[in-house]
Amino acid sequence: MPGPILRLALPSPLRRLFDYLPPAGVPASSLRPGVRLRVPFGRREVIGILVESGEHSEVPADKLKAATELLDGQTPLPESLLRLCQWTARYYQHSLGDTLSWALPVLLRQGEPAEARQEQVWHLAEGASADDPRLARAPRQREALKAIAQHVHGVPQALLGKLQLNRSSLELLLEKGLLRIEIRRCNAPPAPHHGSWLLQPALTFNDEQRIAFEAVRASLGSFHPFLLAGITGSGKTEIYLQLIQAVLEAGKQALVLIPEINLGPQTLARFERRFNARIALLHSNVSDRERLDIWLAARDGEVDIVIGTRSALFTPLKSPGLIILDEEHDASYKQQEGLRYHARDLALVRARQEQVPILLGSATPSLESLHNAHAGRYALLKLTRRAGGASAPRFLRLDVKSRPLDSGISGPLQQAIAQTLQAGQQVLVFLNRRGFAPTLLCHDCGWTSQCQRCDARMTLHQRHSELRCHHCGHVQRQPLRCPDCGKVDLRPVGAGTERAEERLNTLYPDYPVLRIDRDSTARKGSMEKLLATINRGEPCLLVGTQMLAKGHHFPRVTLVAILDADGGLFSADFRASERMAQLIVQVAGRAGRAGEPGKVIIQSHMADHPLLVQLTEQGYFAFAEQALSERRAASLPPFSHLALLRAEAHKPGQAEGFLDAACQQAERLVNEQGLGGIELLGPVPAPMERRAGRYRAQLLLQSNTRPALHQLLGTLLPHMEQLPGGRSVRWSLDVDPIDLF
DNA sequence: AGCACGCCGACT
DNA sequence: GTCGGCGTGCTC
Numbered sequence: 001m002p003g004p005i006l007r008l009a010l011p012s013p014l015r016r017l018f019d020y021l022p023p024a025g026v027p028a029s030s031l032r033p034g035v036r037l038r039v040p041f042g043r044r045e046v047i048g049i050l051v052e053s054g055e056h057s058e059v060p061a062d063k064l065k066a067a068t069e070l071l072d073g074q075t076p077l078p079e080s081l082l083r084l085c086q087w088t089a090r091y092y093q094h095s096l097g098d099t100l101s102w103a104l105p106v107l108l109r110q111g112e113p114a115e116a117r118q119e120q121v122w123h124l125a126e127g128a129s130a131d132d133p134r135l136a137r138a139p140r141q142r143e144a145l146k147a148i149a150q151h152v153h154g155v156p157q158a159l160l161g162k163l164q165l166n167r168s169s170l171e172l173l174l175e176k177g178l179l180r181i182e183i184r185r186c187n188a189p190p191a192p193h194h195g196s197w198l199l200q201p202a203l204t205f206n207d208e209q210r211i212a213f214e215a216v217r218a219s220l221g222s223f224h225p226f227l228l229a230g231i232t233g234s235g236k237t238e239i240y241l242q243l244i245q246a247v248l249e250a251g252k253q254a255l256v257l258i259p260e261i262n263l264g265p266q267t268l269a270r271f272e273r274r275f276n277a278r279i280a281l282l283h284s285n286v287s288d289r290e291r292l293d294i295w296l297a298a299r300d301g302e303v304d305i306v307i308g309t310r311s312a313l314f315t316p317l318k319s320p321g322l323i324i325l326d327e328e329h330d331a332s333y334k335q336q337e338g339l340r341y342h343a344r345d346l347a348l349v350r351a352r353q354e355q356v357p358i359l360l361g362s363a364t365p366s367l368e369s370l371h372n373a374h375a376g377r378y379a380l381l382k383l384t385r386r387a388g389g390a391s392a393p394r395f396l397r398l399d400v401k402s403r404p405l406d407s408g409i410s411g412p413l414q415q416a417i418a419q420t421l422q423a424g425q426q427v428l429v430f431l432n433r434r435g436f437a438p439t440l441l442c443h444d445c446g447w448t449s450q451c452q453r454c455d456a457r458m459t460l461h462q463r464h465s466e467l468r469c470h471h472c473g474h475v476q477r478q479p480l481r482c483p484d485c486g487k488v489d490l491r492p493v494g495a496g497t498e499r500a501e502e503r504l505n506t507l508y509p510d511y512p513v514l515r516i517d518r519d520s521t522a523r524k525g526s527m528e529k530l531l532a533t534i535n536r537g538e539p540c541l542l543v544g545t546q547m548l549a550k551g552h553h554f555p556r557v558t559l560v561a562i563l564d565a566d567g568g569l570f571s572a573d574f575r576a577s578e579r580m581a582q583l584i585v586q587v588a589g590r591a592g593r594a595g596e597p598g599k600v601i602i603q604s605h606m607a608d609h610p611l612l613v614q615l616t617e618q619g620y621f622a623f624a625e626q627a628l629s630e631r632r633a634a635s636l637p638p639f640s641h642l643a644l645l646r647a648e649a650h651k652p653g654q655a656e657g658f659l660d661a662a663c664q665q666a667e668r669l670v671n672e673q674g675l676g677g678i679e680l681l682g683p684v685p686a687p688m689e690r691r692a693g694r695y696r697a698q699l700l701l702q703s704n705t706r707p708a709l710h711q712l713l714g715t716l717l718p719h720m721e722q723l724p725g726g727r728s729v730r731w732s733l734d735v736d737p738i739d740l741f
Numbered sequence: 742a743g744c745a746c747g748c749c750g751a752c753t
Numbered sequence: 754g755t756c757g758g759c760g761t762g763c764t765c
Contacts, residue, residue: 008765013742018765042764043744059765098742727761745762752756 008048034076230383232589252321282308393598437492516544659683677704
């Protein structure tokens, strides 16, 4: 029997629930977990979510307030979603209320009804035609009919004005039985036509694909994690498609997660070509209203396939059948602010909770996932053959020690590029650094383009005559003379994509150079334009950042040049080599697909670095084994578990002082609770101590076991909320950080 | 977080 | 004289 005390999760960083009395006149039976209630909170009103009911409250009776309104009379939030959020909040040591704020559509947090809205949609009636004799003397009606006929899925009421259709012609057509009105949900994907789920026949599998497909299909209906490790072009997507087909045939829904890049439309198009099904795409440009409508439709089973980026993980499904997470190694699955969750890890939890199989796919799986596969936690499915018989690219490590670099491009590389272009083929030049040059230097007095607010140099963007800080976004005009000594001898140091583009233009004046990075594709449609040019297939040069490495296929590229592999070999970040290897393999995978074998030239000052040798001579999986054994030896993840406490403050030393106090607390707790195998590393100033005008520090907690780490965090955080100075210091916890900066 | 309260510096 | 800076306290 539910008691009179309601325990609510509220949108607040405070890691606890708040007790309320039921709103006046609302029967206790309608107060089920997951309903939203409007409540007074401090001096404002917020929307909370009922987590549980109880008989008693610790809170003194005179402080207890009553909720003002019950928002969800009929349908509470799906229990499965609530459960996932509770797990998430506990794992990431985050407030449940705030976790729900990240997980739910904004409009639900603002009190919008959690019920589907209906709209009227105008359709052409069966057998209706513009040649109907009754329209011979009704030109306006005939035009209106033609306009409606253009829209296969009908015209929603709201769009009539935009199409300049007036109500009266439509009414007359309706009376004549030439139009009909359908009532359907707003923003719901169009209902499938009757008949088969397939619009296009499935492709034929090779043996490896069949084995992988059968393994996952056999596990439909129960929790089972799979790691699909398939080289670029080995046909992973076809496996996804045929598994989804099996899910649709079983009357269930599929959730497909993709990285945060422009792959959404491409993926959607491919799915829409194959399936006669209701497909919804969730990405960052979907409006709040649409997002809510899709959320509701998925919850009600009115969508068959949900495709989306990180946050789509929290889309409720009425009858989930399968979760697919493509490019599972991609860092965009990890949220880097607020609730710092990893969608890949949470997808696993969700799959287990909902008893569905989950398929993680990648050509370059993360070391974490490979480790899980080795440990038997995931079934490993390998695809080693390229479909269509294209051969794997050949790698060439080019030692640039003591070679002159011309805007980052060595002599031998210049020759290789020239040969490729002369052979009528395309070249891809990869450089993971935007702008013209990372620094501007006064040759006379040594001044550099230091950012005012960060411990970093501002990057020269020559095309816009600007210096930009890539860390805080500060922009200023490019100085013509040195701000310190006034001399006119400012020199760009180092090279970014803009400089490489300029140099390549000079070196190969007969061929177009296309730059692809965040700056060149910022305007809508510019990426499509660039891709269209590339796909025409004429010889040209592509220069760009990791944007080039993801998803798109360039069949006419036969030479890939990686200008600088050293960052991945020298960095202090223990994940740098893994990321570099993934990037190299992913970029290499863009080349040589149409029968012509691809060549990949990697410039490095450490051309015989063991990891680079391993990667280029024996492939990604050999590299990964080597990297994993190094991680094991150093007790780094996945052989240990990390949590990172970050703090920042306006005054120097303040953040460090705060973390010092936290560290002492943590030490005490470790001793009190006899927690072994935990190390507290720090606090230390962050690798870039000053950023956006704030001084930053961090404290790393490392543990041999996950339970010990979580036990420590569970007791440490409540103390930290009460630490003095907690208000002038902004701090946050990152469980399983993926970069330590 | 959000929002109020409260106590000290340069401005209409 | 006050407008407003951010330290500190609280939210069932």
